[in-house]
Amino acid sequence: RAKHDGKNAVRTYSAGMGDETAARMDLERDLREALRNGEFVLHYQGQFDVASGALSGYEALVRWQHPVHGMIAPGRFIPVAEDSGLIGPLGTWVLREACRQARAWRADERGLTMSVNVSPVQFDTADFARLVQEALEEAGIRPECLMLELTESTVLRDVASATQQLQRLRALGVRIALDDFGTGQSALSLLRHIPIDQLKIDRSFLPGPDDTDESAQVFLRLLVMLGQARRLNVVAEGVENAEHQALLREMGCPTAQGFYLSRPLPAHQATALLPQIAAPAARAAPELHMAS
Numbered sequence: 001r002a003k004h005d006g007k008n009a010v011r012t013y014s015a016g017m018g019d020e021t022a023a024r025m026d027l028e029r030d031l032r033e034a035l036r037n038g039e040f041v042l043h044y045q046g047q048f049d050v051a052s053g054a055l056s057g058y059e060a061l062v063r064w065q066h067p068v069h070g071m072i073a074p075g076r077f078i079p080v081a082e083d084s085g086l087i088g089p090l091g092t093w094v095l096r097e098a099c100r101q102a103r104a105w106r107a108d109e110r111g112l113t114m115s116v117n118v119s120p121v122q123f124d125t126a127d128f129a130r131l132v133q134e135a136l137e138e139a140g141i142r143p144e145c146l147m148l149e150l151t152e153s154t155v156l157r158d159v160a161s162a163t164q165q166l167q168r169l170r171a172l173g174v175r176i177a178l179d180d181f182g183t184g185q186s187a188l189s190l191l192r193h194i195p196i197d198q199l200k201i202d203r204s205f206l207p208g209p210d211d212t213d214e215s216a217q218v219f220l221r222l223l224v225m226l227g228q229a230r231r232l233n234v235v236a237e238g239v240e241n242a243e244h245q246a247l248l249r250e251m252g253c254p255t256a257q258g259f260y261l262s263r264p265l266p267a268h269q270a271t272a273l274l275p276q277i278a279a280p281a282a283r284a285a286p287e288l289h290m291a292s
C-alpha cells in the first residue's frame with residue numbers, strides 16, 4: 001500500500017546518494033522548493049451514482065510534477081511532508097486549490113461534492129477549522145460542497161478531541177468522510193457514534209480474482225449495510241471492472257469511484273465529466289434515468 005512506501009520512496013528518490021538521511025533531507029528541501037515553485041498539481045477523480053451513472057462529485061488527489069523525475073504519486077512524498085511539517089502549507093494549498101476548482105466547476109450549484117484528503121497532522125492543528133473556512137470564503141463556494149476525507153487512524157488517535165474537531169468542522173457546514181474504511185483498527189465501535197457524513201469502503205473489500213468463495217461479497221455487503229444503518233452516504237473505492245459495478249448495483253451501494261468509471265485526471269480533462277451530471281428531473285427520480 002502506498003502509505004507504507006514512504007521509506008522506500010525516499011531511498012529510491014535519490015538512488016545513488018548512498019546515505020538515506022541525506023536523501024531524505026534532499027527530498028525535504030526539494031518539497032519546500034516545489035511548493036514555492038508551484039510544482040504541485042491536483043488531479044480529480046469522478047465519483048458516480050451507482051443506480052443512474054450520474055457524476056456526483058470529485059476527489060482531489062495531489063501529484064508532484066517534478067522537473068526531472070516527472071509525475072510523483074502522493075504515497076511517495078506525503079509521509080515526508082508529514083514528518084517535516086511541510087504538510088501544513090501543502091495541505092492548505094490543496095484545500096484552497098480544490099475549493100477554487102470547485103468554484104470554477106460551479107460544483108455547489110450543480111450539487112456536486114469536492115472531496116479533499118486531510119492528513120492527521122493537518123487535522124490536529126488548532127487553526128484547521130479556520131483554514132477551511134478561509135478557503136471556502138476565498139473561493140466563494142457553499143460549505144456543503146466540501147467533503148473532508150479522514151482515515152480511521154486520524155480519528156482513533158484521540159477520539160474525544162477528534163470528535164470535537166469534527167463538530168467544529170461540521171458547524172461550518174462542511175461534510176466529513178471516513179476514508180479507506182475497514183483497513184484501520186476497531187472500526188466498528190468508532191463507526192457507531194462519530195459525527196460523519198460519508199463512509200468510503202476501502203478498495204481491498206472489492207472481490208478480486210482470488211476471492212472464489214462468497215465471503216468477500218458478504219463482507220462488502222455488510223460494510224454497505226453498516227454505512228446505511230447510520231444513514232451515511234456510502235462510497236465504494238477501487239471499482240475496477242463491470243463485475244464490481246454490477247455487484248454494487250445489486251447491493252444498493254449508492255456511490256462508486258474507481259478506474260473503471262474514471263481515472264484521476266488533470267482539471268481540464270476532468271471537466272469533460274461534467275455533462276455526466278444528472279439532469280434535474282433524473283436527480284429527483286433516478287429510476288427514470290435508469291430506464292433510459
Ligand code: C2E
Pocket residue numbers: 002045060061062073074075078091094117118119149179180203237238239240257258259260264
Ligand atoms: P485515497 O484518498 O484512498 O485515494 C484513492 C487512491 O486510490 C488514489 O491514489 C487513486 O488514484 C487510487 N485509485 C482510484 N481508483 C482506483 C482503482 O480503481 N484501483 C486502484 N488500484 N486504485 C485506485 P493516489 O492518488 O496515488 O493517492 C494515494 C493516497 O495518497 C490517497 O488515498 C490519500 O490517502 C493520499 N493523498 C492523495 N492526495 C492527498 C492530499 O492532497 N493530501 C493528503 N494528506 N493525502 C493525499
Ligand code: MG
Pocket residue numbers: 059117149179
Ligand atoms: Mg481519499
Ligand code: MG
Pocket residue numbers: 179180200202237
Ligand atoms: Mg481511500
Ligand code: MG
Pocket residue numbers: 180
Ligand atoms: Mg487509500
